[in-house]
Amino acid sequence: MPQAGDSFITTLKRPHLQWGEFRHTNSRGIRIGEGYLQIPSVHAYNFNITNKSSNIRSAEYDFSTSDGFITNSRLLASGNQYQSEFAKQFHGLRNLELLGDWFANIDAQIGDQIEIKFITPTEILLTKL
DSSP: OOOTTOEEEEEOOHHHHSTTTSOSOOSSOOOTTOOOEEOOHHHHHHTTOBOTTOSSSOSEEEEEETTSSSOSEEEEEESOOSSTTBOOEEEETTOTTHHHHHHHHTTOOTTOEEEEEEEETTEEEEEEO
16 A cells, blocks of 8 residues: 555656547547546556455545645546556546546646655645646
8 A cells, every 4th residue: 555655757648638539449439538647567566556356455545636626536546457456547436537627727738747646545646747
């Protein structure tokens, strides 16, 4: 489980900013405004960020953004790395547009960096660098 003060930086790419549009699957229709944050495998393993398949810890995190656009909301760690219980992304819990709305608010672009900082083991602060 992450510890208070743990952090990592992820760089936004087109799929992160246009998750519902730029897809390599036809599993569902196009959905404008969805977004997610990648969890690089090294950080998923080092900080034990797991998805819902883990019985050891929750995959849900409280979060806010440093600009105050989002406060007291929820993220879900989902997807899987090579070791299947480790998550590969964060997205809004039951709201795939939550991060997309923030990305629009901060005018996020491909190449922008986002710091994911654990305030507590279950609380995250997101900051555009």
